[in-house]
Amino acid sequence: MGFLKRSYAAVIFAFLYIPIFVLIVFSFNASKSRASWDGFTLRWYADLFDNSAILNALYYTLSIAVLAALLATIIGTLAAFAMYKDMRPWEKKIVMNLTYLPVLNPDIVTGISLMLLFIFMKINLGFLSLLLAHTIFNVPYVILTVLPKLRQFDNNLYEAALDLGASPAYAFRRIVFPEIMPGIVTGALFAFTLSIDDFVISFFTTGSGINNLSILIYSMARRGIHPTINALSTLLFLAVLILLLAVNRRVVRDKK
Amino acid sequence: MKKIVKALCILMVCVLGAVAFVGCGGEKTAKRELKVYNWGDYIDPEVLKDFEKETGIHVIYDTFATNEDMYVKVKSGGSDYDVAIPSDYMIKRMIRENLLEKIDMDKVPNYQGIGDKFKNLPFDPQNAYSVPYMWGTVGIIYNKKMVTDPVDSWNILWDPKYAKQIFMLDSPRDSIGITLKLLGYSLNTSDEAQLEQAKAKLIEQKPLVLAYVVDEVKDKMIAGEAAMAVVWSGDAMFMKEKNPDLAYVIPKEGTNYWFDSMVILKGAKHKAEAEEFINYMTRPDIAKRNVEYIGYASPIPEVVKSLDPEVQQDVAAYPADSLLKGSEIFDDLSDNLAKYDKVWTEVKVAQ
Amino acid sequence: MGRRWLVYPYHTWMLLFTVIPLILIFFYAFTEPNSTQFTLENIRHAAEPVYLGVLWHSVWLAGLSTLLCFLIGYPMAMILAKSSVKYRNMLVVLIVIPMWMNFLLRTYAWMTLLEKNGPLNAILLHFGLPAIQILYTDYAVMLGMVYNFLPFMILPIYSVLMKMDQSLLEAAEDLGAGAWTSFRRITFPLSLPGVYAGMIMVFMPAVTTFVISRLLGGGQYMLIGNVIEEQFLAIGNWSFGSALSVLMMAIILVSMLFLSRYSKEGNGGGMFF
Numbered sequence: 001m002g003f004l005k006r007s008y009a010a011v012i013f014a015f016l017y018i019p020i021f022v023l024i025v026f027s028f029n030a031s032k033s034r035a036s037w038d039g040f041t042l043r044w045y046a047d048l049f050d051n052s053a054i055l056n057a058l059y060y061t062l063s064i065a066v067l068a069a070l071l072a073t074i075i076g077t078l079a080a081f082a083m084y085k086d087m088r089p090w091e092k093k094i095v096m097n098l099t100y101l102p103v104l105n106p107d108i109v110t111g112i113s114l115m116l117l118f119i120f121m122k123i124n125l126g127f128l129s130l131l132l133a134h135t136i137f138n139v140p141y142v143i144l145t146v147l148p149k150l151r152q153f154d155n156n157l158y159e160a161a162l163d164l165g166a167s168p169a170y171a172f173r174r175i176v177f178p179e180i181m182p183g184i185v186t187g188a189l190f191a192f193t194l195s196i197d198d199f200v201i202s203f204f205t206t207g208s209g210i211n212n213l214s215i216l217i218y219s220m221a222r223r224g225i226h227p228t229i230n231a232l233s234t235l236l237f238l239a240v241l242i243l244l245l246a247v248n249r250r251v252v253r254d255k256k
Numbered sequence: 257m258k259k260i261v262k263a264l265c266i267l268m269v270c271v272l273g274a275v276a277f278v279g280c281g282g283e284k285t286a287k288r289e290l291k292v293y294n295w296g297d298y299i300d301p302e303v304l305k306d307f308e309k310e311t312g313i314h315v316i317y318d319t320f321a322t323n324e325d326m327y328v329k330v331k332s333g334g335s336d337y338d339v340a341i342p343s344d345y346m347i348k349r350m351i352r353e354n355l356l357e358k359i360d361m362d363k364v365p366n367y368q369g370i371g372d373k374f375k376n377l378p379f380d381p382q383n384a385y386s387v388p389y390m391w392g393t394v395g396i397i398y399n400k401k402m403v404t405d406p407v408d409s410w411n412i413l414w415d416p417k418y419a420k421q422i423f424m425l426d427s428p429r430d431s432i433g434i435t436l437k438l439l440g441y442s443l444n445t446s447d448e449a450q451l452e453q454a455k456a457k458l459i460e461q462k463p464l465v466l467a468y469v470v471d472e473v474k475d476k477m478i479a480g481e482a483a484m485a486v487v488w489s490g491d492a493m494f495m496k497e498k499n500p501d502l503a504y505v506i507p508k509e510g511t512n513y514w515f516d517s518m519v520i521l522k523g524a525k526h527k528a529e530a531e532e533f534i535n536y537m538t539r540p541d542i543a544k545r546n547v548e549y550i551g552y553a554s555p556i557p558e559v560v561k562s563l564d565p566e567v568q569q570d571v572a573a574y575p576a577d578s579l580l581k582g583s584e585i586f587d588d589l590s591d592n593l594a595k596y597d598k599v600w601t602e603v604k605v606a607q
Numbered sequence: 608m609g610r611r612w613l614v615y616p617y618h619t620w621m622l623l624f625t626v627i628p629l630i631l632i633f634f635y636a637f638t639e640p641n642s643t644q645f646t647l648e649n650i651r652h653a654a655e656p657v658y659l660g661v662l663w664h665s666v667w668l669a670g671l672s673t674l675l676c677f678l679i680g681y682p683m684a685m686i687l688a689k690s691s692v693k694y695r696n697m698l699v700v701l702i703v704i705p706m707w708m709n710f711l712l713r714t715y716a717w718m719t720l721l722e723k724n725g726p727l728n729a730i731l732l733h734f735g736l737p738a739i740q741i742l743y744t745d746y747a748v749m750l751g752m753v754y755n756f757l758p759f760m761i762l763p764i765y766s767v768l769m770k771m772d773q774s775l776l777e778a779a780e781d782l783g784a785g786a787w788t789s790f791r792r793i794t795f796p797l798s799l800p801g802v803y804a805g806m807i808m809v810f811m812p813a814v815t816t817f818v819i820s821r822l823l824g825g826g827q828y829m830l831i832g833n834v835i836e837e838q839f840l841a842i843g844n845w846s847f848g849s850a851l852s853v854l855m856m857a858i859i860l861v862s863m864l865f866l867s868r869y870s871k872e873g874n875g876g877g878m879f880f
Contacts, residue, residue, distance in 0.1 A: 005686050005689075008682060008683070008686060009683065009686050009687075009698075012679070012683050012757075013701065015754065016702065016705045016754070016757070016758075017705060018716075018720065019705070019708075019713045019716035019717055019720065019754075020705050020708055020713070020716070022716040022719055022720060022726075023708060023712050023713070023716050026716075026719075031498065032494075033474065033475050033478050033494075033498050034475045034715065034719050035474075035475040035476070035477075035478035035479035035498065035499075035719075036478055036479075036498050036499070051301065053301070053317065075617070075620060078613060078616070078617070079617035079620070081613065082613040082614045082617055083617075085613070086611055086613055086614050087614060095617075095618075095621065097860070098621055098625050098626065098629075099621065099625065100807060100811065101625070101629065101856060101860075102625055102628070102629075103807070103808070103811040103812060104811045104812075104814060104815065104855070104856055104859060105632075105815065105852060105856070106815040106831075106832040106835045106836060106852065107815075107832075108832075108835060108836045108839050108840065108848075109632060109835065109839070109848070109849070109852050110628070112328065112332075112839060112845070113628035113629075113631050113632060114624075114628060115329075115332060115334050116332065116631060117624075117627060117628055117631070118334075119332065119333055119334060125334050125335070132624075136624045136625075139620075141808060144763070144804045144807060144808055145762070145763050145766060145804060145808075147800070147804065148763060148766070148767050148800030148801045148803070148804050149766060149767065151800045152767060152770075152771070152797070152800070179770070182765075182766035182769045182770065183763075183766045183767075185699075185766075186699075186762045186763060186765075186766045189699075189700070189703050189762065190703075190758075190759065190762070190808075192707075193703050193706045193707060193758075196707055197706065197707075197709065197710050199321075199710075203320070203321075203325060203329075204328070204329065204334065207334075207335070207336070208291045208293075208316050208318055208335060208336055208337060209291075209316040209318070211318055211319070213709065214709060214710075215318075215319065215321075216296065216319060217296075217709050217711055217712070218296070218321045218711060219295060219296030219297075219319035219320050219321040220296035220297045220319075221296070221321060221470075221471040221711065222295060222296065222321065222322075222471050223295070223296060223297045223298060223471075223491075223550070224297075224471065224474055224475075224491075224494075225711065225712065225715070226297055229709070229712065230712065233708050233709065233712060236707070236708075237704070237707075237708065240704055240707065241704070244697055244700055244701070244704075245697070247697075248693075248694070248696070248697040251693075251696070252693050322840070324840035324841050325840065327840075328839070328840060328843075426821060426826040428837075428841070465825075466743055466825065467743040467824075467825025467826060467827070468821075468825060468826030468827065469825065469826065470821070470826075472715065472718060472822060475715075475718075475719070476718075476722070479722060479724060480724065481722055481723055481724070593841065593842050593843075594842050594844060597837055597838075597841065597842050601657060601658075601661070601829055601834060602657060604826075604827070604828050604829040605657055605660055605661065605828065605829060
């Protein structure tokens with residue numbers, strides 16, 4: 001990489017990570033306010049492990065995000081493939097527009113309409129409805145990231161495989177899937193990200209006893225977000241970062 | 257890429273497993289259960305634990321961010337909570353819409369301890385549905401280093417001397433309410449002429465306002481980002497503690513004073529436990545712990561007497577009755593609320 | 608068309624979870640509050656100049672931040688796509704990780720960074736530069752929007768740029784095309800589906816967000832998401848809230864349709880019609 005490219009990338013990453021750095025610094029602030037520095041403390045980290053509400057919320061946040069991302073990726077990828085291969089042009093247009101429309105809706109509209117839908121369908125509000133809601137709002141994002149990759153894909157390869165006697169499932173797995181992999185991974189990353197950060201839709205589609213971190217954090221806003229949340233975010237961030245570096249090192253070593 | 261994905265999946269599974277272990281470890285399979293719905297960070301977490309220990313009731317405790325969020329959830333049947341802690345006007349609305357259960361005050365003997373001036377409040381005149389939890393006022397917090405004029409009226413928020421040094425609340429009810437007070441009207445008015453006047457006044461003020469803020473105002477005032485702000489009294493206590501240059505006043509025209517009270521929701525499956533919980537929270541020693549943790553004002557005189565004398569005198573916590581003359585509690589405006597919203601939208605849209 | 612078995616499950620999914628909620632919103636939009644009486648009053652009310660102005664402002668802000676995200680994000684996507692295989696995947700994941708921290712925490716962190724006596728101004732003063740007041744201005748709103756939506760622009764473009772047919776580029780070079788020409792004539796047109804996807808994923812959610820403008824912009828103006836939320840929560844007039852939503856969807860759909868007529872993407876590259 002040239003110097004220019006390197007610096008550009010560095011600036012972008014700095015931009016993305018500066019707020020995270022601030023957040024980490026404040027997890028060590030003895031004061032509950034971000035406006036005053038009352039000295040270094042590890043108290044919030046200790047509090048964190050004593051707070052079963054936060055740990056519970058963390059558990060639900062991660063399990064919902066992982067499962068919803070997984071489900072949405074599967075549904076979205078297959079739907080995109082179906083749209084690309086097997087839909088008539090007019091059908092495709094309608095389906096695509098209907099798919100994207102909910103992205104435009106404010107969260108509050110999506111949240112309330114899904115809540116009413118679940119109540120109407122007699123789905124108990126709780127883990128299942130929360131998971132379903134997250135999957136629903138994730139699917140359009142997966143479709144959006146997978147479709148461009150499919151457009152790029154050379155359809156003749158797939159047809160050739162079918163002509164040679166491969167089953168559609170086999171041809172999809174061996175020919176299409178590797179080609180559109182970057183789109184799928186991006187879609188899954190987006191789904192996970194959106195799910196982890198959603199408040200409004202989660203609030204209205206969850207039931208008693210099932211909280212995620214966003215609900216916890218937003219409901220703290222009136223009183224000021226408790227620094228234990230900063231401590232938790234710091235730990236999560238470091239865990240993900242360390243894991244990422246470790247994996248990358250292994251990949252690099254394997255490649256040698 | 258595949259490896260990274262695989263490793264990330266493995267990590268997630270590990271984390272889930274670990275947290276599930278931690279999370280479930282603490283859960284008891286108690287027979288008696290209670291579902292509580294409260295504002296975030298609005299109870300001493302130790303109090304909850306002690307309640308569970310003392311009574312053997314397992315508490316499922318969830319939080320909401322605004323009265324309205326909570327209301328929509330309860331109203332549409334999307335929740336099954338027993339106890340909630342909404343604010344005054346919301347309680348009135350919920351009574352009107354038959355969403356609350358009457359509390360059997362015989363089961364809440366500690367209700368006797370609530371101060372007389374906190375009984376028979378307009379939103380629950382017969383004391384049938386609610387038990388006050390915290391209360392407070394709305395006022396002006398200002399930085400003594402930046403504001404030299406005496407602050408005793410809402411008028412100072414319209415003083416061009418402090419242009420771009422004023423924080424207003426980004427909430428139609430509160431901002432229009434104090435403007436109505438300044439104009440000498442009731443903050444529950446539905447008279448359109450009065451609202452028009454308030455609108456003109458707010459548009460006139462707009463160029464002076466640095467920002468319309470909500471919860472983040474605390475840190476901004478502590479950091480000295482502006483000269484004055486409209487705030488809730490409970491938060492004022494916290495701000496003054498962090499920045500001694502700050503002072504709180506209740507303007508002479510009167511203000512809004514508010515309550516967060518405990519109620520039992522219609523169809524509660526655990527009504528007996530709910531009353532036990534409300535009684536526990538109203539017990540002076542427990543109420544004191546919550547007051548000390550939250551920093552808001554308690555409606556229980558015995559608790560107030562046991563606090564630091566300095567706090568007892570603090571206008572931000574326990575203002576003298578004379579200061580509250582002319583102050584009002586928010587009424588449930590029902591359909592007239594749309595008028596406030598229209599005014600607020602027009603204020604915001606005005607250039 | 609023998610493989611329709613793949614199509615039906617998604618049709619069902621869409622019917623249940625997209626179409627029915629949409630019908631619900633339409634139902635509210637065209638009935639009187641708390642009754643089933645048909646009315647156009649809500650839509651008429653929503654089409655008042657005040658609300659159209661609010662909608663226009665929201666669309667304008669979202670459009671501007673989409674454009675900024677594109678201008679900033681495209682070069683980054685190219686750098687990512689061309690980076691060494693050793694680090695590429697790690698860099699991609701690094702782009703999204705900041706978004707895994709809670710939105711409110713990140714935005715509060717920006718508020719701290721940008722404030723009058725904050726770190727940014729401290730650094731500026733340290734180097735003898737004048738302090739700037741950007742918190743509570745439109746610049747801060749733009750910054751917040753770009754910050755929160757940038758990954759949604761970078762990654763779709765990156766995923767399309769990756770595995771692009773390199774032989775085309777080589778052919779272009781053989782034919783004597785310069786770097787700029789081959790970018791303009793080959794790379795960029797081929798990456799357009801990714802650009803469209805990125806633009807949709809930035810623009811559509813950006814139209815209805817309002818928390819960024821409320822916190823970083825100081826709540827100086829109303830945005831459409833804000834008005835709709837007020838109607839659903841504070842006022843409790845779901846009919847009017849839905850009418851605003853429906854009107855917004857209609858206007859944006861129609862303008863997209865209009866735009867795509869003028870772009871000559873014949874291969875279904877445009878997202879709408």
